[in-house]
Amino acid sequence: MAPNREAVTNRRFGMAATYEGGDPAFLDRIVPAVDYLEITPDSIADIKEGRPRLKEAAVHELQTIGKETKVLVHGVGLSIGTASGWNETYLHLLDQLLPHVNLQWHSEHLGFTEVAGEHLGTMLALPRTHRMLDLVCKRVTQLQRLYDKPFLIENIVHMLPDAPADFTEAAFLNQITTRTGCQLILDVYNLECDAHNVAFDIVHFLQELDLRHVREIHLAGGVVHRGLQLDVHSRTVANSTLDLAKSVIALAPNLEAVTYELLPQSISVLGYETITAELARISNILEA
Numbered sequence: 001m002a003p004n005r006e007a008v009t010n011r012r013f014g015m016a017a018t019y020e021g022g023d024p025a026f027l028d029r030i031v032p033a034v035d036y037l038e039i040t041p042d043s044i045a046d047i048k049e050g051r052p053r054l055k056e057a058a059v060h061e062l063q064t065i066g067k068e069t070k071v072l073v074h075g076v077g078l079s080i081g082t083a084s085g086w087n088e089t090y091l092h093l094l095d096q097l098l099p100h101v102n103l104q105w106h107s108e109h110l111g112f113t114e115v116a117g118e119h120l121g122t123m124l125a126l127p128r129t130h131r132m133l134d135l136v137c138k139r140v141t142q143l144q145r146l147y148d149k150p151f152l153i154e155n156i157v158h159m160l161p162d163a164p165a166d167f168t169e170a171a172f173l174n175q176i177t178t179r180t181g182c183q184l185i186l187d188v189y190n191l192e193c194d195a196h197n198v199a200f201d202i203v204h205f206l207q208e209l210d211l212r213h214v215r216e217i218h219l220a221g222g223v224v225h226r227g228l229q230l231d232v233h234s235r236t237v238a239n240s241t242l243d244l245a246k247s248v249i250a251l252a253p254n255l256e257a258v259t260y261e262l263l264p265q266s267i268s269v270l271g272y273e274t275i276t277a278e279l280a281r282i283s284n285i286l287e288a
Contacts, residue, residue, distance in 0.1 A: 013249070015283050016072060016216075016259035017275075018233070020044065021058035023264065029272045031069050033279045036104065037062075038072040038259050041093035052089050054096045062101050072216070072257065073097065073106035074154075074185075080139050081112035081126040091146070098147065104256075105215065107152035107185050110136070110173075125158045128165035128172040133179075140180040152215055154185035157193045157231040158200070169200075170208035177213040183254070186211075187218035188244045189231070189261075196229040206248065214252040217245055219282065220261040234266040236278045242285050249286060258286060 014035030019027060020043035031037070044058035062071065077090040094106065111123040126132050136153075143151050153176060155169070167175065173184060186209075194200035219242070221235030237260065249255060260282055262275065270278075 012287070013255050014070075014257045015279055016257045017279060018074075018259065018261045020264045021055065021061060023267065024061060026267055026272060026275075027061055027065070029276055030279070031065055033276050034069065036070045036072050036257050036259070037065065038074050038261075039097070039101070040074055040076055041097050042075065042077040042090065043264075045093050052093055054093060059097070059100050067102060069102075070104045071101040072104055072259070073101070075106070075108045076123070077113065078108045079113045080108050080110065080136060080153075081132065082114045083135070084116060086139060087114060094147070098149075103149055105150040105152055105183075106147065107154055107216070109156045110153045110176075111156045122159060123156055124160060125156055125162075127163040128167040128169070130166050133167070133172065133175055136176055137179045140176065140182050144180065144182065150183060150215070152183045152185045154218065155187055155190055157190045158198055161198070168205075168208060170205045173213075174208070174210050177210065182213075183215040184213045185216040185218055185259075186214045186248060186252075187220075188248060189218065189220040189222065189237075189241050192238075192241055192244065193222070193229045193231050196224075202244070206251075211248065211252045212254055214248065214255055216257045216259060217248060217252075217255065218259050218261055219245055233261040233263045234269070236270070236274070237282060242282065246286055258282065 016036035016038050017030050017034045018038045020040060039062065045052050045054050075090055077087050079087045109123055111125050113120055113123050140151060176182065177184060191200065191202050195202050219237045220233040221237045222230050222232045223234065245258065260279055267275065
């Protein structure tokens with residue numbers, strides 16, 4: 001069980017937004033509104049001569065944002081839970097990116113995207129077994145040795161029913177953080193998706209999770225399609241998501257960043273004005 005906790009008062013976290021490159025006008029608008037930019041290496045890369053390469057224009061954009069805006073790196077392609085081995089291509093991209101950015105920490109999803117060298121086209125949650133715990137902890141430790149920056153792991157949406165488990169969701173995360181010293185991104189919108197889709201008990205999860213390890217919170221707005229709440233970052237953030245985030249913030253003493261996630265395809269739909277206003281709204285509500 002998580003330790004006894006008291007509410008955190010008079011604390012300040014930084015606002016962050018995701019940026020996937022290729023939109024300098026959008027970058028100009030959001031940089032004054034945030035403390036951090038969260039970058040996904042996979043989204044600012046292409047394949048040249050059979051090898052993954054960061055796009056020069058994207059790297060240049062990051063070099064122009066100034067020292068006031070710090071960079072968070074959030075991967076989607078590592079596939080940390082693939083039994084046969086993670087995706088080395090993602091690590092090559094990370095190696096290319098780190099010399100060019102003022103990196104605070106990097107992170108990945110607690111899931112897998114590949115099986116036997118084949119990409120699944122989505123990300124699936126890991127079986128919470130002792131064997132998988134050992135594998136994930138070994139790989140987290142490898143990442144910490146490879147890169148002299150803090151590493152965070154993020155909870156993901158459950159696309160399929162859970163396999164038989166040795167741990168609850170919170171206990172599995174607690175074991176990883178305790179054994180490796182890594183920290184957490186807590187995606188509260190993902191929790192809401194699971195509550196809607198598979199009757200996940202958010203209250204029990206938060207009571208059990210050791211919130212001292214939460215360094216970053218993710219927020220997003222999605223849609224309900226055919227009865228399923230989808231983890232698509234395409235809308236402003238619902239009040240219920242902000243209420244949930246606020247309850248976590250009150251009990252997370254080491255929180256440093258709250259990130260509004262938005263897919264690039266949604267930027268033109270929402271518009272720059274709406275997005276910058278949304279960043280201000282999130283900050284005002286969560287700091288009240």
